[in-house]
Amino acid sequence: MGMTYVQKLLAKAVGRPGAAVGEVLEPKVNLAMSHENGALVISQFEEIYKGTGREAKVWNPDNIAIIFDHRVPAESSKTATNQKKTREFVAKQGIKKFHDIRGDVGGICHQILPENGYVRPGYVLVGTDSHTTTHGALGAFAFGVGATEMASVWTLGRILNVEVPATIKVVVNGKLPKYVYAKDLVLHVIGRLSAQGANYKVLEFHGSTIRNMPTSGRLTLCNMSVEAGATSGLVPPDKETLRYLREEAGVKGKIETFGPDADAVYDQVLEIDATKLVPQIACPHTVDNVKPVTAVKGVKLNQIVIGSCTNGRLDDLAVAAKILKGRRVVDGTRMLVFPASWRIYHKAADLGYIQALSRAGAVVCNPGCGPCLGIHQGALGDNEVALATTNRNFKGRMGNPKAEVYLCSPAVAAASALTGVITDPREAKK
Numbered sequence: 001m002g003m004t005y006v007q008k009l010l011a012k013a014v015g016r017p018g019a020a021v022g023e024v025l026e027p028k029v030n031l032a033m034s035h036e037n038g039a040l041v042i043s044q045f046e047e048i049y050k051g052t053g054r055e056a057k058v059w060n061p062d063n064i065a066i067i068f069d070h071r072v073p074a075e076s077s078k079t080a081t082n083q084k085k086t087r088e089f090v091a092k093q094g095i096k097k098f099h100d101i102r103g104d105v106g107g108i109c110h111q112i113l114p115e116n117g118y119v120r121p122g123y124v125l126v127g128t129d130s131h132t133t134t135h136g137a138l139g140a141f142a143f144g145v146g147a148t149e150m151a152s153v154w155t156l157g158r159i160l161n162v163e164v165p166a167t168i169k170v171v172v173n174g175k176l177p178k179y180v181y182a183k184d185l186v187l188h189v190i191g192r193l194s195a196q197g198a199n200y201k202v203l204e205f206h207g208s209t210i211r212n213m214p215t216s217g218r219l220t221l222c223n224m225s226v227e228a229g230a231t232s233g234l235v236p237p238d239k240e241t242l243r244y245l246r247e248e249a250g251v252k253g254k255i256e257t258f259g260p261d262a263d264a265v266y267d268q269v270l271e272i273d274a275t276k277l278v279p280q281i282a283c284p285h286t287v288d289n290v291k292p293v294t295a296v297k298g299v300k301l302n303q304i305v306i307g308s309c310t311n312g313r314l315d316d317l318a319v320a321a322k323i324l325k326g327r328r329v330v331d332g333t334r335m336l337v338f339p340a341s342w343r344i345y346h347k348a349a350d351l352g353y354i355q356a357l358s359r360a361g362a363v364v365c366n367p368g369c370g371p372c373l374g375i376h377q378g379a380l381g382d383n384e385v386a387l388a389t390t391n392r393n394f395k396g397r398m399g400n401p402k403a404e405v406y407l408c409s410p411a412v413a414a415a416s417a418l419t420g421v422i423t424d425p426r427e428a429k430k
Contacts, residue, residue, distance in 0.1 A: 036079065058154045189221075284405060
């Protein structure tokens with residue numbers, strides 16, 4: 001019987017010829033990532049060594065990445081103190097994959113890892129963030145863990161009690177219509193599966209649409225796979241994976257690629273005709289409350305957000321800039337833009353996207369998580385409504401449980417900024 005991609009990956013990670021669904025393994029970890037919550041991991045890690053008389057040393061500093069992104073620059077003395085604690089730990093442990101608050105190498109963790117070549121096909125990658133699933137776009141089995149679990153990884157170099165997940169095969173064929181993007185596709189998938197439809201399973205993406213999709217779009221798909229309950233999203237590596245790693249991430253070493261077996265057994269197969277998709281909206285207060293944009297157009301908006309680890313990449317900013325260039329964000333609606341990394345920010349500036357967006361009235365923020373959580377920037381007022389390219393719209397997600405958040409693509413967000421209401425980009429006045 002053949003194996004799915006994640007079965008083959010986990011078998012490789014434990015040095016065995018096969019891995020059965022439901023089997024519990026302890027795979028080696030290739031990369032362990034944390035952001036500001038690394039301060040909590042440090043406390044848990046040091047607790048492991050307490051009373052042993054042994055020095056607390058991570059198993060391999062080269063396999064750990066720490067990126068400040070959730071609260072940058074620090075908004076409180078508590079955050080600043082935790083960041084100081086993390087800097088001291090990083091220096092002591094010799095961790096080189098550290099991205100501090102800087103205007104040249106900083107950004108959101110789920111963008112920093114791919115663009116710096118930290119992720120490779122076949123990796124087991126864990127992160128203290130639920131959207132660690134993002135990195136499945138490059139063929140890694142990537143998933144979120146808690147602080148205590150991460151402290152154990154830092155100590156052992158492997159993760160305990162990983163149950164080999166079943167896989168849902170998502171097959172997407174056809175060309176996406178104009179103004180329809182990866183964000184619309186993944187919202188459609190979540191709407192069909194529901195928020196619990198992929199619980200403890202993996203979404204494995206296939207088909208001509210995926211083969212022709214750039215890595216930026218694949219990152220969006222895998223990022224939001226967790227919103228269907230998936231442990232991870234995966235795109236088996238192909239020519240585009242190799243192109244991205246070589247040309248954009250600068251990887252020079254050997255890259256091992258493999259795919260699922262032709263006779264792999266899937267828990268479910270979801271088939272989608274991309275040519276029939278339209279712009280999608282996830283309505284309050286759940287990500288699986290998905291409707292076509294035509295069903296909700298006209299909803300009045302107070303704030304529009306473009307960015308995040310889901311849609312803060314260069315092509316996302318390009319889409320928004322093209323729609324907004326030479327035009328103006330409507331009075332009464334504020335627009336915030338936060339690129340996913342400083343590398344993207346600088347490229348967007350060089351290409352004129354930043355100028356087009358700011359001159360249209362958008363406030364372009366420093367790269368970071370910003371308004372996505374509403375804990376640092378861009379919180380909503382009581383009874384306000386936001387439209388965002390972020391990944392969650394739960395109550396309180398943007399800093400206020402008395403507000404509402406709708407999710408969409410950058411095209412819908414930009415078109416709506418011109419009108420102050422949810423607008424179908426296919427019908428926006430030129």
